Amino acid sequence: MRATNLCAPTLRQVPADAEVISHKLMLRAGMMRKAASGMYTFLPLGWRVIKKIENIIREEMDAAGGQEIMMPILQSDELWQESGRWAAYGAEMMRLKDRHGHEFCLGPTHEEMITALVRGEVRSHKQLPLLLYQIQDKFRDERRPRFGLMRSREFIMKDLYSFDKDEAGMDESYRKMYAAYTTIFRRCGLNFRPVEADNGAIGGGHSHEFTVLAESGESAIAYCTACDYAASDEKAELKPLAASAEEALPLEKVSTPGTNTIDTLAAFLQIPRERTIKAVAYQDDGNRLILVFVRGDHAVNEIKVRNLVPGAAELRMADEEAITAVGGSPGFMSPIGIKRGENTFILVDATVMNMVNAVTGANEPDFHYKNVSPKRDFGEVQVGDLRLVEEGDACPKCGAPLKMTRGIEVGQVFTLGTKYSAAMGATFLDEQGKENPMVMGCYGIGVGRTMAAAIEQGNDEHGIIWPRAIAPFELLVVPVNAKDEAQLTFAEKIYNAAKEAGIDTLLDDRKERAGVKFKDADLIGYPLRVTVGPKAVETGEIELKVRRTGEVHIVSANEWLGKAKELLAGL
Numbered sequence: 310m311r312a313t314n315l316c317a318p319t320l321r322q323v324p325a326d327a328e329v330i331s332h333k334l335m336l337r338a339g340m341m342r343k344a345a346s347g348m349y350t351f352l353p354l355g356w357r358v359i360k361k362i363e364n365i366i367r368e369e370m371d372a373a374g375g376q377e378i379m380m381p382i383l384q385s386d387e388l389w390q391e392s393g394r395w396a397a398y399g400a401e402m403m404r405l406k407d408r409h410g411h412e413f414c415l416g417p418t419h420e421e422m423i424t425a426l427v428r429g430e431v432r433s434h435k436q437l438p439l440l441l442y443q444i445q446d447k448f449r450d451e452r453r454p455r456f457g458l459m460r461s462r463e464f465i466m467k468d469l470y471s472f473d474k475d476e477a478g479m480d481e482s483y484r485k486m487y488a489a490y491t492t493i494f495r496r497c498g499l500n501f502r503p504v505e506a507d508n509g510a511i512g513g514g515h516s517h518e519f520t521v522l523a524e525s526g527e528s529a530i531a532y533c534t535a536c537d538y539a540a541s542d543e544k545a546e547l548k549p550l551a552a553s554a555e556e557a558l559p560l561e562k563v564s565t566p567g568t569n570t571i572d573t574l575a576a577f578l579q580i581p582r583e584r585t586i587k588a589v590a591y592q593d594d595g596n597r598l599i600l601v602f603v604r605g606d607h608a609v610n611e612i613k614v615r616n617l618v619p620g621a622a623e624l625r626m627a628d629e630e631a632i633t634a635v636g637g638s639p640g641f642m643s644p645i646g647i648k649r650g651e652n653t654f655i656l657v658d659a660t661v662m663n664m665v666n667a668v669t670g671a672n673e674p675d676f677h678y679k680n681v682s683p684k685r686d687f688g689e690v691q692v693g694d695l696r697l698v699e700e701g702d703a704c705p706k707c708g709a710p711l712k713m714t715r716g717i718e719v720g721q722v723f724t725l726g727t728k729y730s731a732a733m734g735a736t737f738l739d740e741q742g743k744e745n746p747m748v749m750g751c752y753g754i755g756v757g758r759t760m761a762a763a764i765e766q767g768n769d770e771h772g773i774i775w776p777r778a779i780a781p782f783e784l785l786v787v788p789v790n791a792k793d794e795a796q797l798t799f800a801e802k803i804y805n806a807a808k809e810a811g812i813d814t815l816l817d818d819r820k821e822r823a824g825v826k827f828k829d830a831d832l833i834g835y836p837l838r839v840t841v842g843p844k845a846v847e848t849g850e851i852e853l854k855v856r857r858t859g860e861v862h863i864v865s866a867n868e869w870l871g872k873a874k875e876l877l878a879g880l
């Protein structure tokens with residue numbers, strides 16, 4: 310393609326409403342424009358990137374046995390009523406009515422529709438496994454759309470659904486998808502990690518998030534320095550820290566005026582925070598009181614709390630009345646003396662149970678207990694892994710220290726089991742002629758998000774640095790002065806030779822100043838640039854410049870193509 314035929318309106322200024330780098334650079338590089346809040350039009354360069362990512366996804370889904378289909382975006386409420394999610398989905402679902410008053414939504418996901426399809430088509434175990442996917446726009450009514458493609462209201466997703474006859478089959482489909490996702494993100498040239506994820510409301514089963522590593526990422530990830538363990542900070546499992554070998558001293562109540570935080574308490578008693586026990590009091594949506602105790606220097610992981618209390622969906626900080634009603638005192642809490650009851654949960658982190666001679670609240674304003682040994686003093690409590698992972702914690706697999714990093718979730722795989730098939734009657738006849746619900750999995754990739762994540766991971770002060778596989782063009786040919794007929798002719802020869810060699814190439818034949826063209830080239834981020842200047846015409850010398858490293862190679866007209874191929878192979 311020629312730049313004179315390309316709609317790529319680059320901007321020198323940073324757009325005012327763009328907060329994150331990928332959003333700023335996609336606007337500045339002329340890849341997309343805002344259509345409305347959380348909705349974007351892809352311009353030719355951006356759409357080329359999307360298409361390249363989609364093609365990689367398609368090839369790997371097909372290689373793993375997936376079959377592409379296309380379902381409607383508009384979905385009737387009836388199927389969602391069957392699964393029970395019409396009410397449960399909440400405000401994020403884009404809902405609308407047709408002229409007859411029938412209710413619809415713009416699909417945020419397609420479990421219901423595909424389960425309904427498959428229940429009508431599959432009768433026998435001989436038709437399983439079945440892996441169906443689509444690449445399509447999805448909708449989410451974000452309260453506050455922002456960060457460009459990272460949190461938009463309309464977004465492109467690949468969603469695949471697997472149907473198997475049993476759990477073993479589902480696990481096999483899961484393994485296939487896990488392997489395919491690994492190949493997809495590797496082929497996209499991204500630095501990523503599959504991390505163990507919390508399965509949240511879906512329950513049961515297992516789940517991995519594929520996360521592109523970037524400092525600007527929304528998710529915190531803990532990963533092992535020695536083995537392949539990696540998990541989201543919400544999921545990362547922690548073994549209790551070793552028990553203290555100290556001799557337990559007798560419990561003692563001490564006056565600690567005004568010390569209702571761990572920091573003021575530690576300062577007042579002149580002890581390290583790790584000798585104290587911190588209390589956090591929650592109430593769930595059923596107003597049940599959940600008291601959580603972790604070591605003073607640790608943080609509570611609310612996901613783990615919710616997983617330990619059956620039915621606790623939403624947690625909020627507890628009201629003072631709820632705490633005092635069970636004999637507690639806000640800011641001075643401990644399990645000692647709290648009234649037990651079926652609507653009161655006392656959860657203690659396993660590390661706390663290993664402490665000896667610790668300090669905790671006395672359930673009385675301005676008083677604490679010293680020499681607390683939880684095993685001896687706490688009475689009946691529920692013990693579990695409740696704390697949030699920190700850098701340096703031990704890997705649950707091998708014990709080596711964990712490191713923390715940040716990333717952007719671009720894909721997720723999870724097992725669904727029979728959640729939808731049982732609710733919606735998607736059954737098949739097994740070898741014995743018995744009717745069973747199909748066992749499902751679902752697997753998503755955010756296509757636009759993958760594009761944004763690639764930019765968050767690859768950029769510098771000049772612009773985007775694309776991995777070759779998903780760059781809008783692999784190679785850019787720039788005649789320094791396109792008004793010079795000889796230079797332009799030379800550049801066209803180079804351009805034609807590159808195209809014939811199968812290299813995805815753009816010729817910047819615009820009659821702009823060289824500086825403008827070079828700035829645009831760096832901003833848009835073509836992996837490799839060929840510069841054709843006066844010297845090319847005189848002596849046949851051409852300059853090759855690698856965007857990622859800035860390295861420059863001066864090569865002759867005979868050797869440039871070989872060198873370009875060699876350089877591109879490494880990009």
Ligand SMILES: [Zn+2]
Binds near residue numbers: 534535704
């Ligand atoms: Zn490890």
